[in-house]
Amino acid sequence: xxxxxxxxxxxxxxxxxxxxxxxxxxxxxxxxxxxxxxxxxxxxxxxxxxxxxxxxxxxxxxxxxxxxxxxxxxxxxxxxxxxxxxxxxxxxxxxxxxxxxxxxxxxxxxxxxxxxxxxxxxxxxxxxxxxxxxxxxxxxxxxxxxxxxxxxxxxxxxxxxxxxxxxxxxxxxxxxxxxxxxxxxxxxxxxxxxxxxxxxxxxxxxxxxxxxxxxxxxxxxxxxxxxxxxxxxxxxxxxxxxxxxxxxxxxxxxxxxxxxxxxxxxxxxxxxxxxxxxxxxxxxxxxxxxxxxxxxxxxxxxxxxxxxxxxxxxxxxxxxxxxxxxxxxxxxxxxxxxxxxxxxxxxxxxx
Numbered sequence: 001x002x003x004x005x006x007x008x009x010x011x012x013x014x015x016x017x018x019x020x021x022x023x024x025x026x027x028x029x030x031x032x033x034x035x036x037x038x039x040x041x042x043x044x045x046x047x048x049x050x051x052x053x054x055x056x057x058x059x060x061x062x063x064x065x066x067x068x069x070x071x072x073x074x075x076x077x078x079x080x081x082x083x084x085x086x087x088x089x090x091x092x093x094x095x096x097x098x099x100x101x102x103x104x105x106x107x108x109x110x111x112x113x114x115x116x117x118x119x120x121x122x123x124x125x126x127x128x129x130x131x132x133x134x135x136x137x138x139x140x141x142x143x144x145x146x147x148x149x150x151x152x153x154x155x156x157x158x159x160x161x162x163x164x165x166x167x168x169x170x171x172x173x174x175x176x177x178x179x180x181x182x183x184x185x186x187x188x189x190x191x192x193x194x195x196x197x198x199x200x201x202x203x204x205x206x207x208x209x210x211x212x213x214x215x216x217x218x219x220x221x222x223x224x225x226x227x228x229x230x231x232x233x234x235x236x237x238x239x240x241x242x243x244x245x246x247x248x249x250x251x252x253x254x255x256x257x258x259x260x261x262x263x264x265x266x267x268x269x270x271x272x273x274x275x276x277x278x279x280x281x282x283x284x285x286x287x288x289x290x291x292x293x294x295x296x297x298x299x300x301x302x303x304x305x306x307x308x309x310x311x312x313x314x315x316x317x318x319x320x321x322x323x324x325x326x327x328x329x330x331x332x333x334x335x336x337x338x339x340x341x342x343x344x345x346x347x348x349x350x351x
Contacts, residue, residue, distance in 0.1 A: 008106035009051040011188065011212050011253060014283060015318030016291035017049050017311060018215055018255060019300055020112065022056040024073035026298035029263035037074055038298040041095065041109070045102035049311045053102065053297070054112040054158040054190070054215075060119030061131055064088045068134065069119070070148060084146040089138075096150035103155070110188055111139050112158040121164030125171035132175035140176075141183045156188030158215075161201040169205040188212045192257065192293070195223040197238045206242075210249035214239070215293035217257040219268025225258055226268055228278050231342070236282055243288035251322070253290025256282060260300035272305075276313055287322070 009016065024038035041053060060069040067087040071077045076092035083090055099109055113135075114120040122128040137144040139154050157176065159169065173189060180187045191206055192215040193199035199206070206214065216239055218225045227233035239254045258275060259265035270278070275292075283289040291314060294300045332347040342348065 009108040010320050011290070012251075012322065013318060013320040014253070014289050014291060015311075015314035016051045016253075016255070017314065018052040018054065018213075018291065018293040019044075019050045019260070019297040019306075020056045020293075020295050021053045021297040022072040022075065022112075023115070023296055024075075024298050025264050025296040026261070026302050027074060029299075036298070036302050039301070040075065040098055042098035042101050044297050044301065044306070045098075045105050045107050047301075047306050049306045049308065050107065050297070051291075052108040052110065052155075052188075054110045054160075054192075055154070056112040056296070057115035057117065057160065058111055058113045058135075059115060059117040060088075061113075061121065062127075063119070066134075067146060068131075068138075076148075087146060089146055090148060092148040093150040095148075096152045099149055099152035099154070103152075108155040108188060110156040110158050110190065111135070111154050112160050112192075114159060114161040114164070116162050118163055120161055122168035122172065125168050128168040128172035129175040132172045132179070136176060136179040140187065141179065141185060153185070155186070156190070156212075159189075159191040159202060159205065161191075161205075162194075163201065166201045166204055169202075170208040173205070173209045190215060192217055195219075195221045195235060195239075195257075197223075197235060197242070207246055208248065211247065211252050212249070213253040213255060213290050214243075215255045215257045217295075219257065219259045219265040219295070221268070224268030225256075225270045225275070225278060228270070228274070231346075236286060240286040240288045252288065254286070254288040255290050255293045257293040257295065260294040260296060260305045261303035264295055264299040272309065275310075279310075279313060283317070 021041050027037035058068050059071050063069045065087040067089040069088045070090055076090050078088045078090040081090045102109055136142040138147050141153055190213045191202050191211055193202045195216050195218045223233050223235045243252045243254050244250055259269040262269045300306050332349040335348040335350040
């Protein structure tokens with residue numbers, strides 16, 4: 001399953017695989033099978049399938065001592081590991097060399113903020129900007145005495161905001177960008193909205209700040225992968241429209257977010273053959289397509305999603321040159337708003 005060829009994440013490509021690491025989803029679903037629990041991120045970085053790992057999650061923005069908290073399940077957390085004095089910020093410096101190793105393998109590792117937590121959110125732009133300074137100094141290119149991953153420098157941030165309010169994130173991201181602009185390193189900013197459009201927590205932020213990519217969660221929702229082919233529910237086309245006409249970055253990539261196993265989400269899991277069909281047909285229809293996101297790595301590994309099947313499929317016909325993306329013109333008849341009844345398989349155009 002594992003090979004050692006060095007790859008390099010390229011956000012311009014449409015053959016990328018993103019997989020969240022840190023929450024041990026397999027262990028949560030299978031508490032009596034510790035042999036299958038989440039392994040170190042270094043372990044998975046020897047796999048050629050995955051190009052980017054959002055490390056999940058930074059769960060609380062402002063905790064003891066004004067510092068955030070992180071919870072990486074069985075790998076590092078504030079209960080089982082030491083914390084920096086006067087804070088609840090776990091000291092995870094044991095991951096320092098693993099992160100650097102992954103980056104030498106061409107992987108991008110980012111910090112995912114939020115998750116299913118009540119600890120996210122801001123009360124003002126000033127507080128959001130203060131938090132941007134903290135993230136920069138503790139996890140990215142800045143410096144502090146409370147760096148959970150030591151001198152390892154992550155490759156950006158991901159917003160998986162599922163609660164805590166939607167305000168003031170643009171101020172947070174703009175302040176982060178001012179730090180990014182002072183560095184020669186490339187940093188990525190991504191988000192993971194629910195597939196229901198518009199996303200209640202991230203819509204305003206994504207409409208104001210130029211994201212590099214969004215990992216749309218096509219699971220646990222009525223627009224999940226299980227609805228593929230149902231025009232009233234499956235809505236990748238709406239996200240493609242957002243990417244090209246609403247997002248401040250018209251080149252933003254849109255990923256299909258998929259459960260990596262049947263126990264990884266409450267709904268939305270599909271078979272490998274069905275996922276292949278969805279990937280192939282979606283990429284051939286929408287130029288914003290960037291690849292696939294799996295929740296999460298522990299489930300993907302145990303369910304065989306990290307074999308070369310997905311990557312081979314994405315590489316076949318994939319490209320990193322936008323001018324090479326050739327899509328047929330939309331020649332479907334216009335949607336009739338007068339009350340005509342459409343049935344499954346009908347193709348129409350609208351806007």
